[in-house]
Structure formats: structure tokens, C-alpha cells
Amino acid sequence: MSAFTGTGTLIRFALFRDRLRLAIWVVVLAGLTAVSVPTLDEMFSDPAERQARAALMDSPTGIVFGGPGYGLDDYTLGPMLVNEMTMSLLMAMAVMSVLHMVRHTRAEEESGRAELLRAGVLGASAQTAAALITLALAHLLIGGLIAASMVAFDLPVPDSIAYGLGLALAGISFGAIAAVCAQVSEHGRSAAGLAFLVIGLLFMFRVVGDIAEQGGNVWSWLSPFAWLQQARPFDDLRWEPLALYGVCVLVLFVVTYALARRRDVGAGLVAARPGPAGAGRLLRGVFTLHLNQQRGAIVAWAVAVLAFGYAFGSLTTEVAEMLDSAPELAAILGGDADDLVDGFLAVLTTYVVMAASAYGTLSVLRAWSEENAGRAELLLSTAVGRVHWFGSALAVAALATALILVSGGLGLGLGASVALEDAGWTWRTVESSLSQLPAALVFGALAALLLGIAPRLLPLIWLWFGYSLVATMLGGLFEFPEEFMNLSAFEILARPPMEAFETAPFLLYLGAVLLAGALSLSGFRDRDLVTA
DSSP, rough: OOOOTTTTHHHHHHHTHHHHHHHHHHHHHHHHHHHHHHHHHHTSSSSSHHHHHHHHTHHHHHHHHHHSTTTTOOOHHHHHHHHHHHHHHHHHHHHHHHHHHHHHHHHHHTHHHHHHTTTSSSTHHHHHHHHHHHHHHHHHHHHHHHHHHHHHHHOOOHHHHHHHHHHHHHHHHHHHHHHHTTTTTHHHHHHHHHHHHHHHHHHHHHHHHHHHHHTTTHHTTTTTHHHHHHTOSSSSSSHHHHHHHHHHHHHHHHHHHHHHSSTTTTSSSOOOOOSSOOOOOSSHHHHHHHHHHHHHHHHHHHHHHHHHHHHHTTTTHHHHHHHHHHHHHHHTTOOOOOHHHHHHHHHHHHHHHHHHHHHHHHHHHHHHHHHHHHHHHHHHHTTOOOHHHHHHHHHHHHHHHHHHHHHHHOOOHHHHHHHTOOOHHHHHHHHHTTTHHHHHHHHHHHHHHHHHHHHGGTHHHHHHHHHHHHHHHHHTTTTOOHHTTTTTTTSSSOOOTTOOOOOOHHHHHHHHHHHHHHHHHHHHHSSSSOOO
């Protein structure tokens, strides 16, 4: 029996098991691009309008979320799609890849199913190989459909194929990163968190490199986010950068295979330390128990968001220098240098809010995992009350969300203060992040509400979260109607320092969050526990 015995059977099983999940990803990502092609062509049909759009993409914010900006001199439909769609597609593919790989590798080991399968005729590396192959098939289908939609709209065939292939290879690379991370931790959440952290660092490398030098520097070339755009589809196409994806996947798979041979099934390379024989004073309560279980994740997320905030905040000096060297850019963007720096930091604050809300939601959902694993039932069979247990879990989630939010704002402010030599930016960005606290808490509040009254509807959280991300990131590009934009959780409140803080919407939003939390406690108190 080889290390890959049974891979084919697992591939068929994974495709059957995830047929709905994968179909949704394929339809959403390929469909979004297919709709974007005629929409952008119609919205910016005049060459002057396209060149004005190119000036926006040449701004610091445009570089952060658009890339190095190849093809801006002659901003036709092809370069417009590459510059304005690529980063959003790659980030969505990264999420898809990490969730898929962890679900079919580390999560299977954590549940004990992998050990049962390995007891039969199944190779040691079959699960990882099957997960990566099924992910590759899904990404290749997405890339192929995207390329076909571009060719159908009379865009050059070689460039369209290169773009679709590059997207697929990037998605597979993110999956290979997740496969390596799955060898490190023995818990699925930790493996996914580590993978997202690594991918976030790679995104930051790309941003730093693209802003530091026109067309990117060596930092850009360290990131898979950059290789597709460095191939320059629709602008002097080069195939060589795409080969880096193949090298990356091959190396990471070899590393995964080597690491897997060094550990036991169900264990991680970083072994979990046994706890002390007796609980300390700080662990003799339900709240401190929840906090202790998440302390590592909370600290890791807070430090990571702080570091990312500092790195991006320090780019404000590049904003100032860019505007000094090109004053006409400020006129095109509609404001002076201070206004544009405010706008740049406000946009970055929104991404901090997204990170904080994601962790807050995951923290609340830990209670659902504890319930399904049967551990909540054991604890609640003692003198611990339901409201006390669930309320403590929600309190930890809320505090963690606020901590991550403040950490991101502090990082942005420190970076901007150092770059601009003005300490006042530190408090301004912290204040800006706190002004978005209800938006960061709302997804956790919805998760708590559904967990309290209708746990089967929990997937709706991620549906709204995904819509909010798309509306906030792409709503301006596609000119969403105002009523559609207001359905995004991140678009309800004003965004200081770019906009003035409004007290009434903040209090109403916060009140709705608190009401949802109170209703969730009432619902959890009255419903039956679920064990699986």
C-alpha cells in the first residue's frame, strides 16, 4: 500500500459531500466576473471616463486593493477587469481554499473519522492529496468559466486564458498553504487561523512592494497575490510569472508530505500542553473558562491586526509623497492631501472592522461547537446555569471583538503617526475604529440570536457577511443603489476621519446589537440542547 492508496475514492466522496458548497463558490465567483465584464464596459464606455478611472487606480488606495496598475496608460476593458477585480477574486479564493483544505484534513482528524479510515486500506497522504485535487478541480472550473466569459466578450483569447489559469493556480497555492498549516496545529480552528495569518502576511508583502515602487519590487514577488498581475494579462502578456505558482504548490506539497510523516494521526507538530492538575483562582468561573480557552487565539488575532494596521498605516507617507509629486491626482480624486489621507485610513479602518467582526462571529460559534461536542451538556449538568454559561461566552466574544478593533485602529494610528510625524493620528484612528464598534459586533450578535432560537439557520450569518464584503468592496465600482448598499453591515455608520461621527445611528445600531444579545439569552435558556 502506497501513501496515496485510496485517493481516487476520497476524491469522489469529497466531490459528492461538498457538491453544494463547491457549486455555490463556482457560481458566485464565475458569475460575478461574467456580470462584471458587460457592466464595466457599459459604465465606462467613453475613453475619457476610463482614463479618469485609471487615475483612481493609480492612487494609494487603488494600489492597495487593485495592484501595481499595469495597463493604466491605455485603460481598456481588459486592464480594467484585471486591476479592479483581481484582488477581490483572490481573497475570496483564499477563503474558499483554506476552508476546504481544513475541512477535509485537520477537521477530519480532529473528529476521529480520519483515524477510522486510516485503519483500513487508505494511504497516509490520501486525504491531503484528495483535498488538494478536489480544490484544484473547483478552481480550474472557476478559472475556465471566467476565461470563457472574457473570450465571449471579444477579449483576447491568450490573455483571457492566462488570467483564468492564473486565478486557478493562485487558489490552489492558497490551498497548499493551508495544507502545511494543517500539519502544525491539532485543532481545525487554529489551523485555519494560522493559514489566514500567513495569507494576510503575503497580501501585505504585495501591498508594500507595489506602493514602494511602480510595478512592484522584490517584496511583491514574494507574494502569490502578485504573480498573476505580474503576468500582465491584456498588457504585454508574460507567461513566466505563472510558473511560480506551480513551483509554489509543488514545494508546499512536498513540505506537507514531509511534515505529515513526522507526527501521529490527530496530533499536530506543535503539541498541546497539558493543563495544570488544579485550576487557579482565575479559572474558577465560567467567564474565565471561556476566556482561557480563547486566550491564544485572541492574542494572536490582536497582534496580527495590530501589525497589519501599523504596516498599512505607515504607507500614508507614500500617499503624501505621491500627491506631492502629482498634484493633479488630488484634483482628480476631489480633495487635498489631508482629505485623501483621511479617506485612505477610513478605508483601511473598514478592513480592520471586517477582521474584528469575523473573529467575534467565530468566537460566538465556539459555543455551538461545545454544544455539539457534548461538553456544554456536561458543564450545564452542574450548578452552572444556561444564561450564565452562554452569556459569559457572548461577553468574551464582545470583549475580544473590541480588543481586536482597537488593536487595528492603534496600529493604523501608530503607523500614520510615525510616517507623517504627527502623534495626533494615533487617537484619531483609535477613535475611528471605536466609532464602528456596532458594525463589528453585529455579526456575532446575529450568530448568538440564531444560536439561541434557530441554530439550523446559522449559515445565514455567512451569507450576510459575504454580501456585506461584496457590497462594501465592489458596490461603488458597480454603482449599487443606495438601498442595496445600506444592506451591508459596514455601510450603515459614518466613517471617521473621512466623515463626521453621528451619535444617533451609532446608538440605534448598538441598541439593536444589545437587543439581539438579550433575545439570544432568552432563547438559549428555553430551547433543548443539541448534541451530535
